[in-house]
Amino acid sequence: MAGGALPGFRDFYPDEFAQRAHIFRAWREVARKYAFVEYDGPPLEPLDLYTKKSGDEIAGQLYNFTDKGGREVALRPEMTPTFARMVAERANALRKPVRWFSIPQLFRYERAQRGRLREHYQLNVDIVGEGSELADAELLSVAISIMKELGLDAADVRARVSDRRLLNALLTEIGIEESRQGAVYAVLDKFARQPREVSITKLTEAGLSADMVEAVLELPTVKEISALRENLRNSATVKPHLDRLTTYFAHLHSLGVSEWVDIDLSIVRGLAYYTGIVFELFDAKGELRAICGGGRYDNLLNDLGGADLPALGFGMGDVVLGELLKERHLMPESSGTGADLFFVGGNGALEHPIGDALRLVHLLRAAGFSVDYGLSADRYQTQPTRNQVDSAKKSGARAVICFSSGTEVLVHGLAGKLKEAPAHTFASRPLLAADETAFAALKDWFAASITSRHPSND
RNA sequence: GUGAUUGUAGCUCAACUGGUUAGAGCACCGGUCUGUGGCACCGGGGGUUGCGGGUUCAAGUCCCGUCAGUCACCCCA
Incomplete structure (x- = not known):
């Protein structure tokens, strides 16, 4: 319709606003239960905050322009660089571990589709200053608790977990040199969405032997650590990472969320800065895009702001989550004034x-x-x-x-x-x-x- | 950015192979009903059929363009 909001942007009429508020309420309620505190930053940032470290992959989709003072600026496409700057500026003064969350409106200039608009609200939950896998377990627990708070259960939503360090070790053990691992990541990421032959072709083109290809294509099918090939499982390179993942799962179990979680070594996450355990939340039917994604990014604060602190976090957008809730009839139907x-x-x-x-x-x-x-x-x-x-x-x-x-x-x-x-x-x-x-x-x-x-x- | 597909009232849809002043339900507004008031009934407002061209005696219907939605790529949140 002509005269409506810009493409990819939304008008929130009272009914839709009530639905948005419903989601925000759950986000804030769970964050509070986990003792996270809320912060915010500017919606408009210097362009180079995003182009410097995040790489070109993000630059092409920035909502950027030159302001009247001649500054190159961009509407924020993600919160992490702002978060990293804020933490780095006061790194020494902040009590660790830092538990912060924010609900920024984020912008990306790209063609809108279902579940992907040019603007959305995204809960960001981050922990800084704790390198142990317990922090990883706590973080995933926050995300899953939000699902519970909104009325979803483990039959509606699944968490898929992987670990970059483990995957690196496995690929190394398989015999794939580091320079070729990027290509392998790309194939793993698309494993479920493209025919097996295409995966094989791409891996072969990347220079992998037939044995290596076979070993790589087994990885996404692994549902339990015990399902890994014995030689991989017992390798000195791989073992410490398997032990950590085992401990991580034990913590998830104690925190009461393990029934939601599956191992899935094809979870890669697009962003290059992840360094450890990564995860995504999906609707169990697999009809929608990821509801939530995050993981450990131990080097990012140092790269971005010069604070050498381990960190991890996730982002959860309101769009896909809202679609899932509407499908399950878990959204407030209509608002009304509700006056006394x-x-x-x-x-x-x-x-x-x-x-x-x-x-x-x-x-x-x-x-x-x-x-x-x-x-x-x-x-x-x-x-x-x-x-x-x-x-x-x-x-x-x-x-x-x-x-x-x-x-x-x-x-x-x-x-x-x-x-x-x-x-x-x-x-x-x-x-x-x-x-x-x-x-x-x-x-x-x-x-x-x-x-x-x-x-x-x- | 590439390809496919769709576009009639706020919403869901109708209008035979082109053929009078484009209809209905829901919603909205006003009213009627003192035993089914979260009901029934009466009435009203609201559409240059996304927009712009073209073909035709005649276009919501056919053609082209454009904009927007949807889906798949690309890519990712």
């Missing part, structure tokens, strides 16, 4: 002009209620009450309130059938006189009688 009270004109509207109505609304709000009403002074007295109540229901309000006579105020619940809903009348005079005990009585009754109309959405 909706004021309508009742039988007493003629005795109480709009001024009285507004005064009551004002006092109710001052007493702590959220109050909605039709913004027409005219219809307050002329529109049939039943039609006003219809509007109140559609608004999602929990109860209606009106002048039911010259001397009384009626509060009536909107949950369920109107006839069965709780209702109560209060004397209007003390309420209009801002009598505190009258409002206290109203609040008590409301709290005891009126239930939320959307108990499942909260």
Whole structure:
């Protein structure tokens, strides 16, 4: 449609905003449980923050331009460089290990597709200053706990785990020299998405012998450490890395998330800076793109900011996650205002002009209620009450309130059938006189009688 | 950036091989109904058929371009 948002950008109408808020709430709630603290940085950064170290692969998709001061700038495509700079600047002062998270809006200039827009929000969770595999286990546990928090289970989402150091050792043991390992990584990354013959061709072209090719193509099928060839498993080069992965899995088990996790040595991660355990979260059916990806990047802080600290982290975008939640009907369907009270004109509207109505609304709000009403002074007295109540229901309000006579105020619940809903009348005079005990009585009754109309959405 | 495919109201869709003022349901607005008020019914607003050209007596329908969506590449979050 013409005149809409720019391609790849989204308008968040209240319903969509509620869904976004639902995801953000889960992110923040779980981060808090794991004792991470929130930070943020600028959405606009110097261009070279991204071109210097991340390489050309990212440069072609940057949303960049020259600002009015002649500076080359870019909308941030990822948070890690900003994070690295912030940590490096205060590396000595920060208490380790650092547990930080952020929910930046990120931008990339590339053709939009399902699950990939030009803009998205991405939870970033990072740990700095801890090199042990326990930190890796803690990090993955955060990601999985978010899935749980949103109502997903181990049948919906799978975590796939690999380890760059282990993979390096395995390839070396197979006899592949380091200069050719990059090509092998590329093939492993695409192993599931391209025909086996293509993989074989590419590996052969990379200079691997038939034996090596066979050994490499076995790797993605390994589901347990014991399934590795014996000579690989027992090699002195490989063993320490296998031991670490074993310990890592033991920690995951203790943290209660091991049933979500599979070994998958074809998980490579595109970004070149990963150095250790890496992981991705996928929907179990494999219909969508990765929900989440991350791992250990022990050299990046040093390369980027000169702080020699081990670090690890993950990013989780709102787009794919949102699609999965919608598919599983785990998203709030519609928002409504959810106001406590909706004021309508009742039988007493003629005795109480709009001024009285507004005064009551004002006092109710001052007493702590959220109050909605039709913004027409005219219809307050002329529109049939039943039609006003219809509007109140559609608004999602929990109860209606009106002048039911010259001397009384009626509060009536909107949950369920109107006839069965709780209702109560209060004397209007003390309420209009801002009598505190009258409002206290109203609040008590409301709290005891009126239930939320959307108990499942909260 | 490459290729394929789609584009009618806010949403989901209709309109025979081109043929009167492009329709319906839902949603929205107003109203009616004092025993099914999260119901039924009545009425209303809203579309230069994505946009721009072309063919034709006549285009939502055919052709070209363009923009946008979707999918697959590329690549990655």
